[in-house]
């Protein structure tokens with residue numbers, strides 16, 4: 001049995017599908033029971049619990065061959081790092097209590113840095129917490145910026161023929177499709193091909209700038225003049241607040257954008273950490289979103 005936390009999210013849902021396709025036994029964890037039905041209909045078990053419910057979490061983990069562990073985002077948290085610490089500590093206690101021996105932890109590019117990286121700081125702290133557990137093999141997956149982040153621009157593209165964020169348009173970013181993260185996670189969870197505490201970076205098919213990403217999306221949706229605009233930090237912060245983010249999360253997102261703009265968040269690309277899906281393949285999703 002493999003246990004997947006965040007099982008209905010971007011990454012967890014794709015890992016679950018991947019494992020069910022391979023005939024693996026899976027136990028899915030999330031809070032919304034309706035969204036778990038897609039997996040229980042395919043034979044998966046489900047635990048409709050919060051990751052903060054440590055004892056129930058430990059019960060769900062016990063007897064598992066391997067666990068996929070993640071700290072889900074909570075954009076309304078008044079103190080985001082305290083929220084990450086609360087969930088992260090609960091995961092660590094449940095891992096210890098359950099006796100599970102293999103854990104694949106969703107971390108992030110930039111998690112080697114202790115500070116100045118916004119929400120990634122909390123993932124750095126979670127790597128340290130997991131590294132303290134004795135006799136458990138932990139693989140930290142450090143994926144780069146998700147291609148799916150660009151989907152937040154669909155309304156801007158529809159209404160104003162622009163896309164944008166606080167990241168500079170010319171910064172070369174490694175970008176990854178979440179299906180590639182899920183494929184790597186599923187492989188490590190089934191093969192259990194890691195020991196001690198280790199790190200795997202996942203950097204997508206190539207580095208590209210958000211200016212280039214806009215050109216690629218523009219070609220897919222027959223808007224060749226689609227432009228990427230860098231929004232000011234102040235305007236971005238206001239926009240995030242308008243979307244319901246807490247002031248603390250908005251501040252941390254600006255810190256992360258600065259870290260990308262200043263080249264702080266990076267890793268060396270190798271054949272091993274390069275993954276297959278190109279931005280051109282990912283961008284095929286845009287026409288049906290923009291013209292639906």
Ligand SMILES: NC(=O)c1ccc[n+]([C@@H]2O[C@H](COP(=O)([O-])OP(=O)(O)OC[C@H]3O[C@@H](n4cnc5c(N)ncnc54)[C@H](OP(=O)(O)O)[C@@H]3O)[C@@H](O)[C@H]2O)c1
Pocket residue numbers: 005006007008009010011012029030031032033035049050051052070071072073106107108109123143144145146149
């Ligand atoms: N975006 C990026 O570029 C990037 C890059 C590197 C790393 N990351 C990391 O990736 C993570 C996001 O992954 P994702 O996109 O797959 O997340 P996501 O789509 O937001 O999914 C979150 C999942 O967790 C569940 N969940 C949320 N709160 C929960 C709680 N308290 N207890 C139990 N389950 C809970 C959700 O279901 P319910 O709501 O039903 O519980 C859902 O299944 C981020 O937290 C970040 O750390 C992101």
